[in-house]
Amino acid sequence: MSIQTLADVEFGEQLPTFTPDTSLNTVRKFAHAVGWQGGRFEDHERARKEGFPGALVPGIMGMGFLTSTVHQWCADAHVEQIDTVFRAPMIADEPCFIEAVVTDIDEERSLVELDMTLKNNLDETRVFGTARVRLPKAG
Amino acid sequence: MVDIDALKQQFLNKDFDSKTFVLDANKMVTVAQASGESRPEFTDPDHPSFQAVPAFICSLASGRHLPIDFPALGGLPMDGGKAVTRHAPVRAGTPLTGHTHLADIYDKKGRSGRMILIVARMELFDDKQNHLATTDSRMVIREKSST
Numbered sequence: 001m002s003i004q005t006l007a008d009v010e011f012g013e014q015l016p017t018f019t020p021d022t023s024l025n026t027v028r029k030f031a032h033a034v035g036w037q038g039g040r041f042e043d044h045e046r047a048r049k050e051g052f053p054g055a056l057v058p059g060i061m062g063m064g065f066l067t068s069t070v071h072q073w074c075a076d077a078h079v080e081q082i083d084t085v086f087r088a089p090m091i092a093d094e095p096c097f098i099e100a101v102v103t104d105i106d107e108e109r110s111l112v113e114l115d116m117t118l119k120n121n122l123d124e125t126r127v128f129g130t131a132r133v134r135l136p137k138a139g
Numbered sequence: 140m141v142d143i144d145a146l147k148q149q150f151l152n153k154d155f156d157s158k159t160f161v162l163d164a165n166k167m168v169t170v171a172q173a174s175g176e177s178r179p180e181f182t183d184p185d186h187p188s189f190q191a192v193p194a195f196i197c198s199l200a201s202g203r204h205l206p207i208d209f210p211a212l213g214g215l216p217m218d219g220g221k222a223v224t225r226h227a228p229v230r231a232g233t234p235l236t237g238h239t240h241l242a243d244i245y246d247k248k249g250r251s252g253r254m255i256l257i258v259a260r261m262e263l264f265d266d267k268q269n270h271l272a273t274t275d276s277r278m279v280i281r282e283k284s285s286t
Binding site for chain 1: 164165167169170173174175176177178187193194195197198201218219220221222223224225266275277
């Protein structure tokens with residue numbers, strides 16, 4: 001369920017699952033835009049020649065997916081801080097999904113803390129992290 | 140075995156790199172859209188609050204992550220993760236400067252030996268010296284065995 005203000009949030013609440021676009025074409029666009037041109041982000045075969053299982057999704061693209069998950073949950077959320085751990089490579093063209101849960105609510109400062117996990121379809125964690133998010137106050 | 144305290148004393152909190160940037164609005168939009176972002180403040184350069192998503196801010200920290208005189212500890216550093224703290228909007232078309240220092244050095248012991256973790260912190264400022272954002276890049280280095 002998407003929310004409007006801090007008053008809509010419950011401790012332990014799960015955010016709607018987000019399924020990002022990990023297609024090679026989208027990964028390639030991202031990599032070019034951040035100046036990370038190279039076979040490992042653009043071409044499965046070239047990535048395999050470098051010893052990877054396939055073309056990689058840049059770790060910071062995982063951070064982008066997590067941020068988008070927050071914004072889809074609350075259109076006026078402001079991600080003040082996001083911290084990601086790259087646990088294992090994400091591979092382009094392999095579906096993945098993001099789950100997140102509310103782990104703390106600071107009503108005075110209108111902040112929530114989220115634990116976030118990006119997994120592949122084998123339920124293996126690829127990226128996990130935390131976010132500190134400012135939400136609009138009620139009323 | 141590497142002396143972590145000695146490394147800290149020699150290298151922590153000393154700027155070792157400085158870079159300037161002018162962000163390209165089209166690239167900011169591409170990164171936002173590829174990340175699944177739909178909010179106009181990140182996808183529409185004409186929006187009055189148009190700004191970079193955290194992942195784009197993080198990308199500015201790529202490049203040299205260690206001081207030039209930092210000792211070789213073992214294998215190549217692996218990217219262990221990144222963090223962004225946003226203090227103010229990071230906008231396109233204005234000069235930005237990023238100053239980088241090492242913010243932490245620590246170790247973790249596992250079954251396969253000791254890993255050394257190094258946090259390179261870049262602080263991003265605009266041309267009026269407003270602190271816009273801080274990025275942390277965590278590098279993980281498996282210590283070379285001494286035997």
